[in-house]
Amino acid sequence: MSATFVGMPPFPEAARGALADTQLRHNLAHATATIREKRARVVAEVDEWEELRLAGAAVKDRVLRDLDEQLVRLEESLVARGATVHWARDAAEANRVVVDVARRHGVDEVVKVKSMVTQEIGLNDALAAEGIAAWETDLAELIVQLGEDLPSHILVPAIHRNRAEIREIFRRRMGQVGRPAPDGLTDDPAVLAAAARQHLREKFLRARMAVSGANFAVADTGTLVVVESEGNGRMCLTLPEVLVSVVGIEKVVPTWAELDPLLRLLPRSSTGERMNPYTSTWSGVTPGDGPQEVHVVLLDNGRTRALADDIGRQALRCIRCSACLNVCPVYERVGGHAYGSVYPGPIGAILNPLLKGTGDPQTDSLPYASSLCGACFEACPVRIDIPEVLVHLRSKVVDAHRHDRVPKPEAVAMRSAAWAFGRQRRLRLAERFTGLGVGIGRRIGVARWTSARDLPVAPRESFRAWWRRTDGRLDEAP
Amino acid sequence: MHTVMIRRPPPPRTAIRPGAVARVGRMRPMRVALMVTCVNDAMFPGTGAAVVRLLRRLGVEVDFPEAQTCCGQPMVNTGYLDEAVPAVRSFVDAFAGYDAVVTPSGSCAGSVRHQHGLVARRSGDRALERAVGETSPRTYELSEFLVDVLGVTDVGAYFPHTVTYHPTCHSLRMLRVGDRPRRLLEAVRGLRLVDLPHAEECCGFGGTFAMKNAETSVAMGSDKARHVRGTGAEVLVAGDNSCLMHVGGLLSRGRSGVRVMHLAEVLASTEEGR
Numbered sequence: 001m002s003a004t005f006v007g008m009p010p011f012p013e014a015a016r017g018a019l020a021d022t023q024l025r026h027n028l029a030h031a032t033a034t035i036r037e038k039r040a041r042v043v044a045e046v047d048e049w050e051e052l053r054l055a056g057a058a059v060k061d062r063v064l065r066d067l068d069e070q071l072v073r074l075e076e077s078l079v080a081r082g083a084t085v086h087w088a089r090d091a092a093e094a095n096r097v098v099v100d101v102a103r104r105h106g107v108d109e110v111v112k113v114k115s116m117v118t119q120e121i122g123l124n125d126a127l128a129a130e131g132i133a134a135w136e137t138d139l140a141e142l143i144v145q146l147g148e149d150l151p152s153h154i155l156v157p158a159i160h161r162n163r164a165e166i167r168e169i170f171r172r173r174m175g176q177v178g179r180p181a182p183d184g185l186t187d188d189p190a191v192l193a194a195a196a197r198q199h200l201r202e203k204f205l206r207a208r209m210a211v212s213g214a215n216f217a218v219a220d221t222g223t224l225v226v227v228e229s230e231g232n233g234r235m236c237l238t239l240p241e242v243l244v245s246v247v248g249i250e251k252v253v254p255t256w257a258e259l260d261p262l263l264r265l266l267p268r269s270s271t272g273e274r275m276n277p278y279t280s281t282w283s284g285v286t287p288g289d290g291p292q293e294v295h296v297v298l299l300d301n302g303r304t305r306a307l308a309d310d311i312g313r314q315a316l317r318c319i320r321c322s323a324c325l326n327v328c329p330v331y332e333r334v335g336g337h338a339y340g341s342v343y344p345g346p347i348g349a350i351l352n353p354l355l356k357g358t359g360d361p362q363t364d365s366l367p368y369a370s371s372l373c374g375a376c377f378e379a380c381p382v383r384i385d386i387p388e389v390l391v392h393l394r395s396k397v398v399d400a401h402r403h404d405r406v407p408k409p410e411a412v413a414m415r416s417a418a419w420a421f422g423r424q425r426r427l428r429l430a431e432r433f434t435g436l437g438v439g440i441g442r443r444i445g446v447a448r449w450t451s452a453r454d455l456p457v458a459p460r461e462s463f464r465a466w467w468r469r470t471d472g473r474l475d476e477a478p
Numbered sequence: 479m480h481t482v483m484i485r486r487p488p489p490p491r492t493a494i495r496p497g498a499v500a501r502v503g504r505m506r507p508m509r510v511a512l513m514v515t516c517v518n519d520a521m522f523p524g525t526g527a528a529v530v531r532l533l534r535r536l537g538v539e540v541d542f543p544e545a546q547t548c549c550g551q552p553m554v555n556t557g558y559l560d561e562a563v564p565a566v567r568s569f570v571d572a573f574a575g576y577d578a579v580v581t582p583s584g585s586c587a588g589s590v591r592h593q594h595g596l597v598a599r600r601s602g603d604r605a606l607e608r609a610v611g612e613t614s615p616r617t618y619e620l621s622e623f624l625v626d627v628l629g630v631t632d633v634g635a636y637f638p639h640t641v642t643y644h645p646t647c648h649s650l651r652m653l654r655v656g657d658r659p660r661r662l663l664e665a666v667r668g669l670r671l672v673d674l675p676h677a678e679e680c681c682g683f684g685g686t687f688a689m690k691n692a693e694t695s696v697a698m699g700s701d702k703a704r705h706v707r708g709t710g711a712e713v714l715v716a717g718d719n720s721c722l723m724h725v726g727g728l729l730s731r732g733r734s735g736v737r738v739m740h741l742a743e744v745l746a747s748t749e750e751g752r
Contacts, residue, residue, distance in 0.1 A: 015694050329680045333697045369691060371684025371698070372555060374651035391593075394557030410686075414558040421516070421547040422564030424572075448692040453699070453727030456521060463514045463523035467542045474531050478523035 003150045004125075008340035010365035018334040024160050028332050031159050035326045038272025039379075046268070055261040057383040060317035063252055064307060070219045070252045071298060077222030081284025083294040088246075090301050091121035097297050098123060098211060098244050102132050105242055105293075107209045113226060113233040114138035115213030116154060116320055117248050117299060119342040123211065133177075134211065135203045137232035139196050146173040152336030152344065155270050155322040160335050163187035174199050200232065210236040210291070214247045215319065216262065217296075220255045223283040224296065227266055227276050237280050243291035249303050250316040262319055265381035269321035302355030311392040312354045317382040318347055324376035324386060330369060339366060346376035350389045358400040367393035428464065511573050512540045513581040513590075513617070515719075516548035522719045528746035529582050529620060532635075535746075536628060540580065545572035549581075550597060551589035556686045563601045566594050570609035578627060579617040582742045584649025584717050585685075587619035592652060619649055620742055621658040621717060631661045637747045638668030642711035644702065644725070646718040647680050659717060659741055666744060672709045676701070683724035696728070703728040706736060717741045 008014055018024060043049055063070055075085045088094035102110060110127065112118065112134055124134040124145075136145045143158040144151050147169045151157030158166070167187040174181045179199045185191065212233065214224040224245055226233045237243065253259055267276040285294050307313050325331045325345030336344035340362050343351050349366040356363050367390045376386045401408065407415075420430040449455065459478060461469070466478035510533070514526040526542075533540050550565035569590065573579045581587050594614050598607040624630055643663060649655045663671050682688070682698025689695075702725050706714050714729070716722050719740055726738035 012691050012693070015691060019693055019697050329682070329698050330691075330694055333694060367557075368687070369694075371647070371680050371682055371687045371695070373647040373680035373684070375647075375678075375680070378651060391555055391557070394555070395559045396557070398557035398559075410556070411558070414553055414556065414561045417548075417553065418558075418561035418564050421550070421568060424545050424547050424568065427516075427547050448689050449727070452692070452696040452731065453724065454730035455727065456723055459521065459523050461523065463519045463526040464542070464544060466523050466527070467544070472530055472542060474527065474534070478527050 003148060005150060005340045005342070008337075008362060010362050011338060011340070011369040012365065014338040014340060015334045015369070018338045021335075023162065024335050025333065027160055027162055028335050031156070032326045032332045035156075035272055039269060039323060039326065040272075042268045042272055042274055045274075046264075052261050052265055053381055053383050056265045056319075056381055057314075057317055059253065059258045059261060060250075060319075060382055061314075062258075063254060064250065064313055064316055066254075067249065067252070067307065070254055071249055073219040073254075074217055074222065074252050075298070077219060078284055078296055079222075081222045083222065083284040083296050086295060086297045088297050088299045088301070091299075094121050094246055094297050094299050094301070095123055095126035097295070098246070099126060099130050099132070101242060101244055101293075101295055102127065102130070102209060105209060107132065107207075107242075109133040109135060109203070109207055110209045110211050111135050111137050111203055111207040111236045111240065112141070113210065113212035113236045114141050114228065115211070115246065116342060117213045117246050118211060119151065121246070121299070121301060123246070135177075135200075135207070137200050137204070137236060138228075139193060139230060139232075142196055142200070143169060146170065146177070150337055151342055153322060153325060154320055154343065154345070154347070155325075157336075160337070163189065163192065166192055170195055170199075178202060204232075204235040204239055207236075207240050209242040209244070210240040212236060212243065212245045214245050214251055215266070216259060217247050217252045218254075218256055218259065219252055221283050223256075223281050225259070226278075226280045227263070228278045228280070229271060229276055231278055234278050234280055237282060238290050241291055242293045242295075244295040244297065246297045246299055248299050248301075250307075250318075262382075266319055266321055269319075269323040269379070269381040302357075305357060306351070306354035309354060309392075312350065312389055314384050315347065315350045315354055315386075315389060317384055318351070319382060321381055322347075323379040323381065324384075327375040327379045328370075329373065329375070330371065339369065341366075346370065346386045346390075347384070350384075350386055350393060353393050353396070354389075358397050364397045364400075367391075367397060424464070428462075508538070508577045509575070510538055510540045510578045510580060511576040512542050513546055513549070513569075513573065513579050513586065514542065515581060515583045515586050516552075517720055517723075518582065521723070522740065525582050525719055525740040525742050528740065528742040529580065532633060532742060532746040533580070535748075536624075536630065536633060538628065541576070543572040543576075547572075549586045549589045549594075551586060551593065552685055554589060554593050554597060559597055559600045562593075562597045563606075566597045566601075566610065567606060569594070570606065570613050573613050573617075574609065576613075577616065578623065579613065580620060580623045581617065582620045582717065582740060583719070584619045584646045584653055584655065585720065587617055587622070588648035588652035590614050590617040619653055619655060619717060621649070621655050621662055622653065624662060624745075625658040631658075632665035633662065633745050635666040635745045635747050636668050636749045637666050637744050639713050640670045640672060640711045641713045641715050641744070642672045642674045642706055642709040643677070643741075644674055644681060644706070644714060644716040644721065645677055646716050646721045649717050650678060655717075662741070662745060663715065666747075669744070672711050674709055675705045677705075681721045681725050683721045685720070688724055695724070699724050699728045703732065703734065707734050712736065713744075714738045715741055715744055 140158040170181040216225040331345040550562035553562035598610040682695040722738040
């Protein structure tokens with residue numbers, strides 16, 4: 001039984017609880033500061049970093065322009081190399097493919113390479129419903145899975161856990177699903193990692209089927225690419241007989257040459273390393289070596305909806321580095337669970353509404369979960385202008401409510417402001433009636449301000465009243 | 479190894495290049511207007527007066543076109559694009575024909591330069607789009623105007639206090655004012671400038687974010703206030719009264735003994751007082 005994001009409250013409410021969780025606040029502040037510093041150091045080493053960002057964005061934009069062609073080319077190359085290609089419109093179709101493959105081979109367990117997209121579609125739950133265990137083999141995903149928890153970060157999903165908690169989880173749960181944690185397990189990171197390694201080893205050696213995602217899919221040669229740190233990916237991709245990879249359609253890259261800027265941008269942006277330890281690539285089936293049956297599931301699940309949005313489609317450039325999460329002052333204080341999605345933080349705030357559309361209050365709250373500071377745009381290796389997309393999505397949420405029978409108080413306030421700001425005569429009139437506060441702030445609820453912050457003393461007169469009175473003579477201050 | 483290289487996009491065109499003032503002056507005096515901002519108009523008129531005093535001291539007589547109301551940013555950033563159109567119209571009407579519009583707000587200057595085009599396109603009014611194309615590039619945040627257009631960093635100010643400076647996000651990342659505010663502050667006689675740790679971290683105001691996500695906003699502002707207090711400075715200075723209102727409100731609620739002040743008011747200060 002695993003936890004679920006389904007039914008989580010809108011962001012402001014979810015954030016409230018997170019802000020009060022002192023362990024979470026402490027973990028997040030420490031972890032994000034550490035990663036930020038590492039990233040800053042390795043990015044500073046690259047003189048042409050800005051050119052690299054522009055190149056990466058250009059590669060992605062080119063693919064998105066010709067996505068249909070590139071996907072067809074990818075399929076042809078994959079099939080030519082012996083892979084079976086499936087096209088899944090949504091999560092249900094993708095999960096059905098994986099379940100069917102597992103059934104055909106009579107397996108009751110699969111090992112998994114860390115894959116955001118399989119979390120997006122709820123694959124583990126779909127397999128569990130069919131009596132098939134899905135063993136996460138990435139250390140952080142293992143911690144989340146054993147803890148019956150939810151991931152809170154794209155790259156380091158257990159960032160909300162500290163060592164003591166991880167030790168407890170291992171001690172309590174490992175024995176229930178496989179090799180128990182060794183006696184006398186300490187919370188030393190190296191000791192914990194060794195315990196995970198031992199626990200996972202038997203699963204790697206036993207599993208006949210693996211499920212992965214892919215960071216990139218090269219259309220030219222039908223090659224999938226997985227970028228990882230621990231080697232668990234390598235184990236899953238080489239040992240089992242059957243391999244199914246679920247790949248978002250935006251992951252396709254036309255040629256090997258165009259992988260270059262992306263592979264140079266990703267490690268420095270994500271883990272703050274010059275290069276990640278393992279980059280695995282495979283092209284279909286190699287007779288007698290590695291999985292002899294290879295499937296690739298090309299997944300839409302809202303990506304074409306995002307593609308159709310001409311301002312929002314830049315979000316599909318995302319290479320899942322998580323740099324935006326690590327620099328976001330909002331994410332740092334509330335963590336990933338508050339966003340109610342496997343994609344949290346700034347990228348989650350735009351991707352979720354783009355993939356799902358407007359209408360759900362929780363999803364609609366995400367574009368507002370930002371002060372629009374722009375730190376994410378600065379950090380994004382493929383130059384996604386997240387603030388621009390956030391404002392755009394806010395307008396979509398507002399537009400969706402324009403014909404509500406009963407407009408929200410905020411909408412009423414905005415319309416009065418529009419009226420007042422339409423003519424300075426009206427503004428002067430409004431100022432006289434509401435004292436000297438600007439109408440908007442008062443309408444939305446001064447209590448939200450004054451519960452924690454003092455308000456400045458209201459001035460005697462407005463600037464424009466002073467100017468009218470004195471004609472800008474400075475002998476008398478306003 | 480073949481690498482895809484893309485030329486960096488050209489820098490944005492400004493209506494007046496640095497140092498062009500003299501040339502304009504020879505033809506006719508530069509016509510400069512003050513966009514005081516709706517927040518300053520209603521709540522911080524002293525900041526507007528300070529801009530007038532400062533520029534007058536530097537030989538620039540500013541107009542205050544009364545037709546101005548608001549740049550529209552509160553509406554745009556909350557998603558109410560249609561509701562921003564009247565504000566944008568009043569902006570272009572008020573400021574048509576001026577060589578430069580100066581505003582003591584990085585976020586308003588940012589909205590004018592980066593969002594007015596969006597609002598005008600949304601309105602479907604081609605005349606408005608054209609008008610915006612004229613007024614937006616001529617709109618400057620105060621430190622940009624002083625350093626780039628007037629070409630000064632020493633404005634003859636006197637402010638004998640310990641100050642720490644918070645770079646507001648729009649001025650930092652959208653306008654990229656860089657070290658202009660710092661250079662202006664460093665030239666102020668008697669002023670002792672202390673570095674603010676984590677200066678580039680957002681204060682948490684974020685416009686309607688301060689209300690819609692008040693708790694997260696306060697969490698961010700509290701950290702900013704903590705860093706400010708840690709500097710030992712007497713005054714927190716910034717180029718945006720909205721951010722100052724937020725952090726200042728927290729500093730005040732915490733009875734910190736630290737006050738906030740707009741950059742314009744520091745630069746307008748002289749031995750003769752304010």
